[in-house]
Every structure is written in structure tokens, then in C-alpha cells.
Amino acid sequence: MHNVDISKGIQVGGFRFSVDTSESSRKHLDADRDLGQCDFDNHTIQINNKIDSIHQSKVFIHEVIEAVNQIYCDGEIPHPNIQRLSYGLHQVLEDLGVRFGK
Numbered sequence: 736m737h738n739v740d741i742s743k744g745i746q747v748g749g750f751r752f753s754v755d756t757s758e759s760s761r762k763h764l765d766a767d768r769d770l771g772q773c774d775f776d777n778h779t780i781q782i783n784n785k786i787d788s789i790h791q792s793k794v795f796i797h798e799v800i801e802a803v804n805q806i807y808c809d810g811e812i813p814h815p816n817i818q819r820l821s822y823g824l825h826q827v828l829e830d831l832g833v834r835f836g837k
């Protein structure tokens with residue numbers, strides 16, 4: 736498995752997003768009963784570190800698609816489709832041996 740380091744953040748269009756998998760991030764996400772969030776105001780992707788690496792990679796892909804949707808698609812992709820796209824991309828990338836983590 737090739738682990739791609741996401742801890743230094745990512746670039747989506749003209750925007751730099753930080754990726755936060757810290758304990759404080761986990762507490763915030765647990766309070767919202769969430770595994771991940773994409774905050775467009777602060778350009779931060781949060782991923783709940785309580786889940787294992789394969790699921791963190793899936794959540795990361797989901798939040799990247801959320802960011803791409805906002806920046807490139809004016810937020811027009813309905814959420815169920817974001818979910819399906821992230822499942823599909825995650826499956827293909829896992830099959831290729833690519834996993835996102837830190």
C-alpha cells in the first residue's frame with residue numbers, strides 16, 4: 736500500500752486546505768456525530784482519527800469531493816452523489832494500492 740501523506744494539506748483550485756486529524760478535531764467531530772467535515776470558510780478538512788486508516792482515506796476522498804464540488808461545480812452535486820463518487824474513487828484507489836493518511 737502506498738500511503739500518501741495528507742498532513743501538509745492540499746490545494747483545491749486556488750485554495751489551500753489544511754487537513755486536521757488531531758484529537759481536538761476528533762472531539763469536534765464526535766460532538767457533531769461526524770467522521771469528517773470540509774469547512775470552506777476556514778479551508779480546513781477535518782477527519783476523525785478514531786476510525787482506521789482505510790476509512791480515514793475514504794472520508795478524506797469524500798471531503799475532497801465536497802471541496803471540488805464547491806470550488807468547481809458551484810455546489811451543484813447532490814450529497815448522495817458525492818457519497819457514491821467517494822465510494823467509487825476510494826475502491827479504485829485502494830485497488831491501485833493508494834491510501835491517503837498521514
Ligand SMILES: [Zn+2]
Nearest residue numbers: 797801814817
Ligand atoms: Zn459529505
